Amino acid sequence: MLLAFVIASTAYIAVSLYIGWALTMNRVIHKSVSLSLLLLGMLAHAALLYPYIVTLYGLNFNLFNVLSLTSLFFLFFYVLFSLYRPIISLGILAAPTALLGMTVGYIGRAPYQPLTDVSLGLETHIILSFAAYCVLLMAAVQALFLRLQIRELKHKTIHRFWVNKLPSLQSMEGLLFDMILVGFILLSVALGIGFIYVEDLMAQHIAHKTVFSVLSWLLFGLLLIGNWRAGLRGKRAANITIYAFILLAVGFIGSKFVLELVL
Incomplete structure (x- = not known):
């Protein structure tokens, strides 16, 4: 090892x-x-x-x-x-x-x-949940970079490190929504399978994780609709992405931290 x-x-x-x-x-x-x-x-x-x-x-x-x-x-x-x-x-x-x-x-x-005797459905739920979390983590990081680029352009700084070193603002925004769309689809399927195969949310100590995940899913969904219907983009889209991911992270990692290290 x-x-x-x-x-x-x-x-x-x-x-x-x-x-x-x-x-x-x-x-x-x-x-x-x-x-x-x-x-x-x-x-x-x-x-x-x-x-x-x-x-x-x-x-x-x-x-x-x-x-x-x-x-x-x-x-x-x-x-x-x-x-x-x-x-x-x-x-x-x-x-x-x-x-x-x-x-x-x-x-x-x-x-x-x-975890022992895990069903195929539950294994699929776990794998898709990890995949969705990681893609949306990338979207949150992408949103941070996008904010840095917008800040440099807005303040007209002389040394534009993020603007010069990273792809164009248009490319960065396109990639951001690519990531959000892929992550949203994966999260939707993962949540759907989870509701089918998880029998008792309270007994399995995942009720709080489910609540935060659903709130994050709703926020990402509203962001995609806002981009599609109203052209939502730029700093506001980046901020919503970060907020939505924080909700997902609290449910995904925060609950494990409390259950395993605090309690």
Whole structure:
């Protein structure tokens, strides 16, 4: 496991330093080099995480494993989006995020009751929930970058780092709503399957998670409708994205923190 951790860490650090150097020196970022290193890191990351989650006693989704898995999914979707969108420069955040999540998952320990005899429907719900969370996490990060770009344009700053280093504002907004749409669809399916296969919300200590998830789903849905019907965009769209994700994060991560580390 130590070898996998070292390989993944080295790959993530190398990509972070390379993209940071390219952005600072105004050099072209070679997508093939960056993505190849990230794929190597992702494989090692997955090999490291697998035995922590798939145990002899059942599936172990404790807080630290969830953080590590979330960072891996985050990087996975970043790689997918970067194949057709000019967002390779956003690897300056994606790679360190994966490194941080993997490190926390590797060294962190928390008590957890392994999931046994999990049905196919519940497994699907869990996987889709993770996928939705990660895509919407990317949307929240994208919204932060969008706000930084808008701020530089609004204040007419001389040194426009975010405007110059990142894709155009129009491309960034397009990518933001791509991410929100994909995340919203995944979250919708995950919630639908969850309502079918989860028998007792209160007994399974997930009522609060469900409430926050539904509130987040509603806010993301209203944002998509607002963009479609009224052209909602810019700073307001970025702010709503961040607020909606905070609701989702409180339900998704906050509940696990309270149940596993506080209570």
